[in-house]
Amino acid sequence: MSLPTPRLDDRSFQDLVDEAKRYVQQRCPEWTDHNVSDPGVTLIETFASMTDVLLYRLNRVPDRHYVKFLELIGVQLFPPTAANVDVTFWLSAPATEPLRIPEHTEVATARTPEDEPIDFSTTRPLTIVPTTVDHVASQRADDDLVRHHDEAFVGGQPFFCFSETPVAGDRFLIGLDDSAPSNALLLRFACDIEGIGVDPTNPPLAWEAWNGDGWSPCDVESDTTGGLNRAGDVVIHLPDDHEVSVVDGANGGWLRARVVEAFETQPEYSASPRILALEVMTVGGTAPAVHAKTVVNETLGVSDGVPGQRFRLEHAPVVPGQEVVVEVSGDDGWVDWRSVSDFADSEPDSRHFQLDATSGEVAFGPMVRLADGGVQQYGAVPPTGATIRVERYRTGGGRKANVAAGAITILRTPIPTVNRVVNRRSAAGGLDGEDLENAKVRGPITLRTRNRAVTVEDYEQLARLAAPEILRVRAVPAADSSGVRVLVVPAVADDEQGRLRFEQLIPDDGSLERIADYLDERRTIGARVVVEPPRYQGVTVVARVRARRRFATEPLRDDCLRALYDYLHPTHGGPDGDGWPFGRPVHVGEVYAVLQRLPGTDIIEDARLFAADPVTGERGESVQRLVLDPHSLVFSYEHQVQVVDR
Incomplete structure (x- = not known):
């Protein structure tokens, strides 16, 4: 059985005739005789027959030609998007001095007989700082008064961390000597078994850290205290916005344990836990990472001085969303050239280039012959003999990098005192590159939108162009009819039970900014565009x-x-x-x-x-x-x- 022939235009002979007759009624209402015997109708059918033959031949154009047609109108395949994941670096011993985990630190999954390792690299530096306890206090749910236990804590006297019969909203506060954003803390408690009534495997407690404006939730790695009921350790991960603040005159990096409302099947405290001693140590830190390999100072070649030069990166595809800078050597050193989507607005001296993220091809501005015989140069031409290189770029992407929690265990960049690495949650956001079938669907839409946003469908299509890593886009008119709300849903990965964390559905700030900037240049005058997640x-x-x-x-x-x-x-x-x-x-x-x-x-x-x-x-x-x-x-x-x- 042969492959189905692509239908580029599905209009039939009769469709063309009917469409022409409708135009006759609109443009020439005095023409009333539409019978087959009318000479004008005969001409319509003649031209419809000729057009039908052209459509027949067009529908047999192979995919390769169709791809070229798409390239002529500026349609390029979306590159794969890279998965993102938080990687925790665990120390071999509690931190005694600050340890810096540099940006571009490489980690990977383990090699197996079936699969090659999948590489990730951190996207920002992380500093793991030593911490100690400066203050301890408690606060009842129905009272603004903060009760400090510093003297009892220093003197080794036990104290109750909640009210006599704990209720939802009671808080036990711990003031560190400094903030420790993105750090993992080990809280070593000595406790009496006083907080009876709760399930030690599922206590109604929530750990939170102060971020300057409010309390951010902390992830609990482990809790061997049974809800502050016995001697043991609580390991928590502080959020990246942890800040130093003042609570009731005491300065510190504050965190707290808050009693929360229990579920129907979750028992509550009938008495407050009693704290005998507390020690805090920093045992690790978490940094965001992306499925990508960082390539630095890659030489593309030497310019021959002609317009329209093309060079290809050694590693493709290029991860979207990053700023790629091409450097060209000159008498005064290296000169930066900026990436543009097209050369339509490039002057002859504009240092511009175009990057195809899927193939990794770098193209410089062409020279175009004009109708009067002259020529027009779009974008500058690198001088003859100049060396061309790329300062830095990331390559990678694909759905295969949406690895499960615990899959990343290899530290490729050795760091002293780091004992192991692991991803506590699944990687998310990795998507394969666009296939030709989807690009065929986008082709007619691109011709219709003409790179401007008028209808809600235009906004949706252009938002996908700006941020291919976004999974779902919906554009709706604003409530006050003054613009458009563009609702975006990122690609997410579930845990082993199929559950999502609510914060996973919040799009990355960089994606929102790229979509907003891209649409702002293409919106109609007076239209207000708001890019946000849906409710x-x-x-x-x-x-x-x-x-x-x-x-x-x-x-x-x-x-x-x-x-x-x-x-x-x-x-x-x-x-x-x-x-x-x-x-x-x-x-x-x-x-x-x-x-x-x-x-x-x-x-x-x-x-x-x-x-x-x-x-x-x-x-x-x-x-x-x-x-x-x-x-x-x-x-x-x-x-x-x-x-x-x-």
């Missing part, structure tokens, strides 16, 4: 499922949770599996359908929907139908499933 409506499902005979309850519970998180997912959920539709409500009947089709499910005894705030965790009343705003998406928040035996 997310949290949804919590509480269900009771009866298992079939000979089916274990725990695996079925895991399957139920995975199915719920997969279906109520903003990027790959929904009825079609390509992301929850914007504004589509959630029905409790869908929950029954999702759970009932699992192999181990016998019957769904009960299922309820609750609206939930994805930031605060507040939950509303049970509803049969959860209504979403017209341009919002769902976010699964802490589903609860109970599975019982038959």
Whole structure:
């Protein structure tokens, strides 16, 4: 069976005739005789027949020619986008002096018999600083008074860190001698078993750090204290915005343990934990990394002095979103040349070049012959004999780099006192390069938009051009009709249970800025463009499922949770599996359908929907139908499933 012939234009002979007759009615209303015998209609059918032959031949143009047509109108394949991940550097011993992890530090996954290692490099420097405790204090939920325990702490006297009967909002504060952004701290407690009532594996505690404007959540690596109930260690990761501040006259880098409202199945404190001693040590730090290899000072070749020169990078594709600078040697040293999307606005002395990120080709400005026989140079030409090099660029990208948590374990750049590295969460954002079929779809859209934004479809298309790493884009008119809201959803990766963290859905600031700047140059005069993430409506499902005979309850519970998180997912959920539709409500009947089709499910005894705030965790009343705003998406928040035996 032969491959299907591409249909570049699907209009038939009759479509062309009907279209011509409609134009006749609009442009020449006095022509009323449209019968086949009319000489004018005969001419229309003659030209339609000739056009039909041209379309027949055009539809048999091979893909290679079509690619060339796309290149003529400026369409290029989107390059692969690189996955991003946070990598934690663990020290062999607590820090005693500042340790700097430089930018471009390389880490990788382990080599296996089936797969080659996947390289990552850090995108900004990290400083791991030693820390000590300067202050300890507590604060009740219903009281602004801060009760310092510094004297008791120094004297080794035990003290209660919460109120006598802890309630949600009670806080235990720790003041460090300095801020430690992105550092991992080990809090070594000596505690009495006083905070009874809680589940030691799931205490109702949240660790937070002060960022200058409010309290940012801290990730808990491990907790062997059972919720501050026994001697042990709590290892937490401070956010990157941790700052020094003053609390009740005491200066320090503050963090706190806050009692949170317990879930239905989570027991609460009936008495406050009692602290005997506390020691704080810095044991590591976390830096962002990208799936890319950094290439430095790569020589492309020597200029021959003619317009339109082209050179190719040794490593392709080039990771989008970075500023690539080409340097050309001269009498006064190296001169920087700037990358542009096209040479339309380049003067003969403009030091511009064009970069094809997919192929890695660097092109300098061409010389174009004009209609009067003259020539016009677009962009400067590197002088004859000049050496051309690229100062720095990153190469990599692709879906394969969306590795699971714990996959990155190799430190390629040796750093003293760093014992091991690991990624605590899955890498996300890696996408493969665009294929030809999608580029064929973009071709006609590009011809229509003409690099300007008028309709909401134009804004969506141009936003994808500006930031290929964005997974979903939706443009909607602003509420006051003065502009357009461009809602963007980044590519995300789930954890092993299929869950997302809410902060994963917040697009990178760099992507938002690139989209905003790109659209600002192409919007209509007077239009206001706002680029932001959509509103997310949290949804919590509480269900009771009866298992079939000979089916274990725990695996079925895991399957139920995975199915719920997969279906109520903003990027790959929904009825079609390509992301929850914007504004589509959630029905409790869908929950029954999702759970009932699992192999181990016998019957769904009960299922309820609750609206939930994805930031605060507040939950509303049970509803049969959860209504979403017209341009919002769902976010699964802490589903609860109970599975019982038959």
